[in-house]
Amino acid sequence: MTLEEAKRYLLRRAKELGLEAEVLFQEERELSLRARQGTLEEIKEARQGGVGLRVVVQGRMGYAYTEELSLEALEWALSEARDNALLAGKEGHISTGQALGSHDLLGEGLSAPLDTKKQSALELERALWEDPRSKSVLMGGYMEKEVRVALASTRGAEGAYRTGLAGMGGSLVMADGPSLKQGWDFKLAKEFHLLDPGRTALEIREKTARLLNARPLPTGRYRAYLEPKAMAGLLLVLSRSLSGKSALEGKSRLLNRLGERIASEWVTLVDDPTLEKGLLSRPFDAEGTPARRTVVVEKGVFKTFLHNSETAKALGQENTGHAFRTYRGVMDVAPTNLYLEPVGNLSLEKGVLVTEFMGLHAGANPVSLDFSLQALGLWVEEGEVRYAVENFAVAGNLLDLLQAIEAVGGELDWEVMGAAFGSPMVAVAELSFAGV
Amino acid sequence: MLSPDLVESLLRQALKGGADFAEIYAERSRRRRMTVRAGRMEEAISGLDYGAGLRLFFGTEVVYAYTNQLTPEGLLEALETLLRAKGGLGQVDERGAGGLDFRKALPRGLHAPSTPYGEKDKRYRLERLLEAEAGARISPEIKQVEASLQEWEQEVLIANTEGTWAEEKRVRTRLFVLAVAQEGTEVQTGYAAPGKSVGLELFDLYPPQEVGARAARQALTNLRAKPAPAGTMPVVVGNAFGGVIFHEALGHLLETTSVAKKASVLADKLGEEVASPVVTYVDDGTLPHAWGSTEVDDEGRPTERTVLIEKGVLKAYMVDRLGHLLTGYPMTGSGRRQDYTFAPTSRMRNTFIAPGDKEVEDLIASVEFGLYAKELGGGQVKPGSGEYNFAVQEGYIIRHGRIEEPVRGAMLVGKGPETIRRVVAVAKDWENAPGMCGSLSGMVPVEVGQPHVLVSEIVVGGRA
Numbered sequence: 001m002t003l004e005e006a007k008r009y010l011l012r013r014a015k016e017l018g019l020e021a022e023v024l025f026q027e028e029r030e031l032s033l034r035a036r037q038g039t040l041e042e043i044k045e046a047r048q049g050g051v052g053l054r055v056v057v058q059g060r061m062g063y064a065y066t067e068e069l070s071l072e073a074l075e076w077a078l079s080e081a082r083d084n085a086l087l088a089g090k091e092g093h094i095s096t097g098q099a100l101g102s103h104d105l106l107g108e109g110l111s112a113p114l115d116t117k118k119q120s121a122l123e124l125e126r127a128l129w130e131d132p133r134s135k136s137v138l139m140g141g142y143m144e145k146e147v148r149v150a151l152a153s154t155r156g157a158e159g160a161y162r163t164g165l166a167g168m169g170g171s172l173v174m175a176d177g178p179s180l181k182q183g184w185d186f187k188l189a190k191e192f193h194l195l196d197p198g199r200t201a202l203e204i205r206e207k208t209a210r211l212l213n214a215r216p217l218p219t220g221r222y223r224a225y226l227e228p229k230a231m232a233g234l235l236l237v238l239s240r241s242l243s244g245k246s247a248l249e250g251k252s253r254l255l256n257r258l259g260e261r262i263a264s265e266w267v268t269l270v271d272d273p274t275l276e277k278g279l280l281s282r283p284f285d286a287e288g289t290p291a292r293r294t295v296v297v298e299k300g301v302f303k304t305f306l307h308n309s310e311t312a313k314a315l316g317q318e319n320t321g322h323a324f325r326t327y328r329g330v331m332d333v334a335p336t337n338l339y340l341e342p343v344g345n346l347s348l349e350k351g352v353l354v355t356e357f358m359g360l361h362a363g364a365n366p367v368s369l370d371f372s373l374q375a376l377g378l379w380v381e382e383g384e385v386r387y388a389v390e391n392f393a394v395a396g397n398l399l400d401l402l403q404a405i406e407a408v409g410g411e412l413d414w415e416v417m418g419a420a421f422g423s424p425m426v427a428v429a430e431l432s433f434a435g436v
Numbered sequence: 437m438l439s440p441d442l443v444e445s446l447l448r449q450a451l452k453g454g455a456d457f458a459e460i461y462a463e464r465s466r467r468r469r470m471t472v473r474a475g476r477m478e479e480a481i482s483g484l485d486y487g488a489g490l491r492l493f494f495g496t497e498v499v500y501a502y503t504n505q506l507t508p509e510g511l512l513e514a515l516e517t518l519l520r521a522k523g524g525l526g527q528v529d530e531r532g533a534g535g536l537d538f539r540k541a542l543p544r545g546l547h548a549p550s551t552p553y554g555e556k557d558k559r560y561r562l563e564r565l566l567e568a569e570a571g572a573r574i575s576p577e578i579k580q581v582e583a584s585l586q587e588w589e590q591e592v593l594i595a596n597t598e599g600t601w602a603e604e605k606r607v608r609t610r611l612f613v614l615a616v617a618q619e620g621t622e623v624q625t626g627y628a629a630p631g632k633s634v635g636l637e638l639f640d641l642y643p644p645q646e647v648g649a650r651a652a653r654q655a656l657t658n659l660r661a662k663p664a665p666a667g668t669m670p671v672v673v674g675n676a677f678g679g680v681i682f683h684e685a686l687g688h689l690l691e692t693t694s695v696a697k698k699a700s701v702l703a704d705k706l707g708e709e710v711a712s713p714v715v716t717y718v719d720d721g722t723l724p725h726a727w728g729s730t731e732v733d734d735e736g737r738p739t740e741r742t743v744l745i746e747k748g749v750l751k752a753y754m755v756d757r758l759g760h761l762l763t764g765y766p767m768t769g770s771g772r773r774q775d776y777t778f779a780p781t782s783r784m785r786n787t788f789i790a791p792g793d794k795e796v797e798d799l800i801a802s803v804e805f806g807l808y809a810k811e812l813g814g815g816q817v818k819p820g821s822g823e824y825n826f827a828v829q830e831g832y833i834i835r836h837g838r839i840e841e842p843v844r845g846a847m848l849v850g851k852g853p854e855t856i857r858r859v860v861a862v863a864k865d866w867e868n869a870p871g872m873c874g875s876l877s878g879m880v881p882v883e884v885g886q887p888h889v890l891v892s893e894i895v896v897g898g899r900a
Contacts, residue, residue: 036697039497043521046502046514048487048777063481067504068464073484080482087558089476114521136699138820173699173820180701182820219666249473250580250616253623330469330479359825362814363847367616368623372664372847372897374816374825393825393847393897395666434666434847434897 001069003027006051007152009074014154019082020056020094022153024286025049026327032143033118035125040118052327053077054094057085061092065327095287095309097157103283105163109191110144117142120197124168127201133174133209138182140170140201144192149282157288165279165416166192168200176212183208188279188416207355211376214388217435223351224394224431225380228413230354231423233364235269235338238398239419240366242269242296243333244311244322251367253399254302258317262302263402266343269297271306271322273336279420280336289321291336300402306333337414339422344410346427352389353378369398392435404429437462438488438506443595444536446490446511451597453519454529455492457757459596461734462488462506463776466553471584472565480558487776490514494522496761500779538601541732547725549607549635553589556636561585564611564644571648572615577659578652580616583644585609586631594736602736608727608881609638610870613648617655624661624844626654627829631870631881633725654811654830657842664831664846664898670806671848671894672799672834677812677869679788679884684817685824685852686717687884690744690752691770691782692759693876694819701822701853702750710750711856714792717745719754721769721785727870728785728882735771735780742768744787756782774878781877788885792862799861799890801837807846807896808832808839814871815848822851825897847897855891863888 001009003025014021027049034042050067055078062085064077085092125140146164151157169186185204189195226234246252254262263269273282273291284290287309295303305315308323311333324334357363357373364371372395378385409424443460450458465485471478488511489502499522501514519525568583590606610631617624628651630642673681686702694700702710711717721739723729733739735757743751755763756771759782772783800808808831815826828846832839868885 041497042779043497043499043518044501044779045517045521046500046777048502048504050504061479063479064483065481066484066486068484068486069504073486076484077482083558084470084480084482087470087477087480087562090478136697136820138694138697138699171820180821182699182818182823249582253621328483328485330481358818358823359814359816359827359847362816362827363825365625367625370845372827372845374823374847374849374897390823391849391851391895393666393849393895395663395845395847395897395899432666432899434895434899436668436895 003049003051003069006069006074007150010051010053010078011152011154013078014055017078020154022054022094022157024052024325024327025150027148029146032141033121034139034141035121036137038122038126040121050327052325053081054331055081055085056092056094057082059091060085060088062086062088063330092310094153094155097153097155097288100157100159100284100288100290102159103161105161105281106146110146110164110166112192117192120168120195124170124197124201127198128170128172128204131174131205131209133176133212134205135173135175138171138173142168151288159284159288161283163282165190166195168195168197170201170204172204172208174208174212179213181208181211190277190279210378210385211355211388214390217352217389217392217433219433219435221430221432223349224428225348225351225353226426226428227353227355228423228425229415230357231340231426232415232421233357233360234398235340235421235423236417237360237364237366237371239335239338241369242306244305244307244315245333247305248311248314253369257302258304260302261300262399263297263300264405265300266405266408267297267300267402268295268341269338270295270341271335271338275337278337279414279416282336285321285323286325286331287323289319289323291321294320306335308333335419337420337422339412340408340424342410342412342424343408346407346409346425348380348383350381352433353380353385354394371396371398392433395432395434401428401431437464437591437593440538442508446515447536447595447597449515450492452529454524454527455494457493457597459491459594459735460488461776462593463590465588465590468587469584470561470565471582472562472569473582475566475569477562485775489776489779490518491779492518496758498758498779502776536597537599538595539599540601543604544731546731547633547729549637551635551637553635564639568611568613568644568648571645572613572652574649574652575656577617577619577656578615579618581648582614583648584612594732594734596736600736602732604731606633606730607635608633609635611638611642611644611647613651615651615655617659619659622659624655624658626651626658631727633727633729657830658844661842661844664807664843664896666896666898668893668895670803671891671896672803672806672808673889673891674810675865675887676867676885677871678809678889679886680812680815680871681826681848682717682789682856682886683784683787683884684815684826685855687719687784687787688817689819689822689852690754691784692753692755692763692765693781695753696759696762700819705750708750709748710853711745711748712859713748714862715745715748715856715859716743716790718743718790719784719787723786726786726868726883733769733771734773737767737769737771739769739785754782754784756780772877772880774880778877781875783875783877783880784873784882786868786883788866788868789862789887789889791864791866791887794861794863796863796865796888799863799888800834800839802890803834803837806834808834809846809848817852822853824852825849843898845898849895849897855894858892859889860892861890
C-alpha cells in the first residue's frame with residue numbers, strides 16, 4: 001500500500017470506528033557519501049517512511065505508528081492506539097483543522113548529479129589532509145536528506161510539505177609533536193551549491209590546529225567568550241526549559257517567570273520557522289498550526305514558552321505553533337530555528353575563549369539548568385589569542401550565565417541538533433573554570 | 437520475514453553486479469512506551485518498525501541501502517539504486533552464477549524472556565508504573581515524578597553471501613524513574629533506570645517501588661549537596677554504572693572503527709602495557725540476559741567474550757567485518773547497529789573492569805581528600821586524542837578516609853590512556869548497569885560495569 005492509500009484507509013476506518021484521528025506521514029530519502037584516503041568508503045542511499053497515528057476515544061488520547069503498510073499492520077496500529085487511549089488518564093483532543101496547502105521548501109536544492117556530489121566528498125577528504133599536521137582523517141563527506149511530511153485528520157486538517165538539507169563535513173586528528181587534537185565540523189545548507197568542500201576543510205583544519213600545544217588552565221574564575229558552536233549547545237539545553245510541555249510537567253525552572261528579566265538586556269531569543277533560508281523552516285507544525293515568528297526573550301525579559309495547542313490551553317497562553325512529532329513519537333513541543341539575535345558590541349579582551357563544550361547530554365541538566373562541562377578553548381589577552389588551553393571544565397547555572405552576558409557578537413552561525421540553533425559569539429562576565 | 441529464495445536471488449544479483457560480499461539485514465520490531473505522571477497514564481505509544489538494509493562490499497568500499505518495502509520489487513529497487521550509486525549497474529560478474537548454501541543457525545533462546553509480551557495486559561504494566569511513582573514519593577520535597585516503561589521486541593534476519601543465515605528474537609525491557617526535588621528556588625533531579633534482555637520479569641528483578649525510591653533519594657541528596665570543588669584529586673569511582681568512565685575513556689579507543697584508521701591513541705599497541713597492571717578489561721556479548729547481549733551480532737556472527745586488556749596488557753580489539761578487512765585482526769562478533777537504517781560497525785556490548793582483590797572500605801580509607809563518584813551520568817570521548825568527560829550524578833567528598841558531605845555538579849575530565857594508568861586499586865564488588873551508546877552506527881544498548889575503582893588523580897570540574 002502507498003502512504004496515500006494508507007492515509008485514506010486509516011481516516012475511513014477511524015470514522016467507521018467512531019474515533020477522532022490524526023495521521024502524520026513522513027517519507028525520507030537519504031544519501032550519504034563517506035570518503036577515506038581518496039576513495040568512497042561508504043555510499044548510503046535509502047528511503048524510509050511511516051505513519052503515525054493519534055486517536056481520541058472518550059476524550060483520551062492514544063498513539064501508535066507503523067512502517068509496515070499492510071492492512072494487518074494498519075489495523076494493528078488502530079487497535080493499539082485505541083487501547084492506549086483507553087488506558088490514558090489524561091484528557092486530550094485533536095484541534096479543528098484546516099486546508100494547509102502543499103508547499104515545496106526545497107525546490108531544486110539537491111538536484112546536482114550524483115557524480116558531482118561524489119567529487120565534493122572526495123575533495124573535502126583530500127583537503128583535510130592538506131596540512132602536514134593532519135595525522136588521520138576519520139571521516140569526510142557529504143550527506144543530504146529530503147523529507148516529505150503530510151498531515152490529515154478526521155477534523156479537517158490537510159496539508160503537506162517537502163523540505164531537505166545538504167551537508168558537508170568531517171573529522172580529523174592533528175598532531176604537533178606529542179600534542180594531539182581531534183576536530184570536526186559539519187556545514188549544512190538548503191542547497192548543494194552553497195556548500196564549499198575546500199573552504200569547509202580549511203576551516204576544520206584551522207579550528208583543530210589552533211587547539212594544538214595546549215597548556216593546562218589553572219582553576220579559577222575568568223571572563224568567558226563563547227563561540228557560536230559552544231553557545232548553540234547551551235541554547236539546546238535551554239530550549240527544554242522553554243518548552244510549554246516541560247513547564248506543564250514541572251520540569252522547567254522558568255514556570256511562573258513570564259514577564260520577568262531572566263537574562264541580560266543583550267539577550268533577545270527568537271524562534272522563526274518562517275526564515276526564508278532557515279535550515280528547519282516549515283509552513284505548519286505537527287498539529288497543523290500555521291508557522292509564525294515567536295519572540296521568546298526580548299532584551300532579557302521572558303515573553304512566552306513555546307507551545308502546542310494542549311500546553312497553551314493548559315497554561316492559559318497563546319498557542320505559538322510549536323507542536324512537534326515524528327511518526328514514531330508522541331506529541332511534544334520543539335523549536336525550529338531558535339537564535340540569539342546579533343548585537344555587535346563584542347570585542348575580545350582577556351579571558352578564556354571557549355570553542356566547544358563536550359558531554360552536553362550528560363553534563364548539563366535540562367531541569368535544574370546546572371551545567372559542568374568539559375570544554376576546549378584558547379587563552380586570549382589584549383584582544384589576541386595567546387595559546388590553547390585544555391583539560392578543564394566549566395561549571396555554573398545557565399540562568400546565571402544568561403544574566404552575565406555582557407556583549408554579543410554581530411554574526412550568526414547555525415548548528416543543527418534536532419532543531420537549528422543560531423548564535424553569534426557571546427561574552428560572559430565571569431565563569432568558573434576547573435583545571436589544574 | 438523473507439523467503440530463502442528471495443534472499444538468495446538478491447544476494448546473487450549483488451555478486452553479479454561485482455560485489456565481493458553482500459549481506460541482508462531485515463528487521464521487524466515492536467516497541468512500546470508508557471509514561472506515568474501525577475498518578476495517571478500520560479502517554480502510551482505502540483509502534484512497528486519494519487525494514488531491511490542491504491550492504492555490499494567492493495574490496496573495502498561499502499555501499500548500503502535500506503527500505504521499508506520488503507517486497508521483491510522494493511528490495512530489488514534498493515539493490516539497483518546501490519549498484520547505480522557504485523556505478524556497477526548492468527555489469528555481469530560470473531561469481532554470481534553459483535547457488536548459495538545457507539547454514540541456518542537456529543536461535544537458541546539464550547536470552548529469551550520468561551514473561552513474554554502477550555502474557556500480561558497493559559493494565560498490569562500501568563499498575564507497576566504507578567507503584568514506581570508512589571515509591572518515589574518519600575518526602576514533601578519530591579515535587580514531580582515520571583515513571584516510564586520501554587519494551588522492545590526485535591526480530592532480525594541476517595544472511596550473507598558466505599552462507600550465513602541467522603535469526604534472532606531480542607526482547608528488552610527497561611524501567612525509568614525521574615524524580616524532581618525542589619526547595620525554594622532550588623531544583624535537583626534523581627534518576628534510576630534498570631533494564632535487561634528480559635520480559636516483564638524485570639519488575640520481579642527490580643521491584644518498582646524500590647526503583648522509585650532510589651531515584652527520589654538521589655534527588656534529595658543532590659538537593660542538599662553543595663557545589664563540587666574544582667581541581668585535580670583522587671577519585672573513587674562507584675561500581676556498576678561507574679564503569680561508564682572506562683567505556684568512554686578506554687572502550688571506544690579499542691573499536692576498529694577508529695583503530696583501523698589509526699584514529700585511536702591505542703592503535704597498533706597489541707601486546708603493550710596500556711593500563712595499570714591491576715586492570716583487566718572485558719567486553720562480553722554472551723552474559724545471560726544482559727542489556728547488551730545478543731546471540732548473534734548484527735552481521736550474523738555468534739557474539740563472544742573478548743578479553744581486551746589482561747593485567748594492563750592490550751590483548752585484543754573489538755573487530756567487525758570491515759575492521760577485519762582493514763586490519764587483519766580476527767572478527768570478534770562486535771558488528772552492531774541501531775536498526776536497519778544503519779550499516780554495522782564495531783561496537784561495545786557489555787564492557788567492564790574485572791573484579792580485583794580489595795575491599796571498598798580500603799579504597800575509601802586510603803584517600804586523604806578526594807571525591808567519591810558514587811553514581812555517574814553519561815559522557816563522551818574523542819578517540820583521536822583520548823580526551824573524555826563524564827558527569828557525576830551522585831557524589832560525596834572523601835575526607836580523612838571517610839565519606840562526608842554530598843556534592844553536585846562534578847564533571848570528570850581527562851585523557852583516557854592517562855586515567856587508566858592511574859587506576860591504583862580495584863575492589864571485589866563487580867556489577868554491571870545498562871545504558872545507550874551512540875556512535876557511527878546509531879544508538880545501541882550496552883552494559884558498562886566495574887567494581888569500585890580508585891584513580892590516583894582526575895580533574896574534577898566543579899565551582900571554582
